[in-house]
Amino acid sequence: MSHASKPRYTRILLKLSGEALMGSGSYGIDPQVLTVIAEEVQEVRELGVEVALVVGGGNIFRGMSGAAQGMDRSTADYIGMLATVMNALALQQALEKHGMPTRVLTAIDMKEVAEPYIRRRAIRHLEKGRVVIFAAGTGLPFFTTDTTAALRAVEIGAQVLMKATKVDGVYNDDPEKDPMAVKYNQVSYMEVLRKNLRVMDATAISLAKDQNMRIVVFSLKQRGNIKKVILGEPIGTVVEGVGHVE
Secondary structure (H helix, E strand, C coil), X not given: CCCCCCCCCCEEEEEECCHHHHCCCCCCCCHHHHHHHHHHHHHHHCCCCEEEEEECCCXXXXXXXXXHCCCCHHHHHHHHHHHHHHHHHHHHHHHHHCCCCEEEEECCCCCCCCEECCHHXXXXXXXXXCEEEEECCCCCCCCCXXXXXXXXXXXXXXXXXXXXXXXXXXXXXXXXXXCCCCEECEEEHHHHHHXXXXXXXHHHHHHHHHHCCCEEEEEXXXXXXXXHHHCCCCCCEEEECCCCCC
8 A cells, every 4th residue: 555654634633422432331431442542543643643532422421312301401411511521531541541642621611620622722732742632512502522523623723524433434324224225435515414314413514514624434443444544545434515416
């Protein structure tokens, strides 16, 4: 592979779901998963890539399901944001164990455990070679961590938003339920919105579309996939503006 060592992207934002951290458990954080993620992040940092992360909180608390059970949606979302801070701190610990200086920046002020989110500070950390983890969502209810990922990716000038999931890309239907589901190698923002494809919520996709932020959806299950995406190998699904019909 001639292009094997040259990264296609030099600054990325990696979105991890909270569920990804559960491993084979039904809730909480699996230390083995943290180790694997840390090793993969280390591999891409060795290529000279600046890495920012956004992690969800669904392994601890999901705002939507809290709201569905009669809790006020705003309150449920704030609890979900706090769950993302727990995940971010666990992730920070794992990354630092692997020798990577890491900073957690939170959208809700909690200076005893993390720095407040300041855009210029985040960029400075990246430039100094630190891994940055954005926690507590946008700091506002009604916005998902997917929307946070799209927002932060744009704010820090990332070249790609990488969404690591349980499936290996975007399908026209749920591949776990429909064995005939077809995978897209490439799909436009408009198609995602029009066909209601389960990539990210509409707010996140609209923001990415407006700012022309490329999204790559890929599986976290396969070891080495993060590096493959960064090297420009054709895995997962690329979501960008091309080829859409209004």
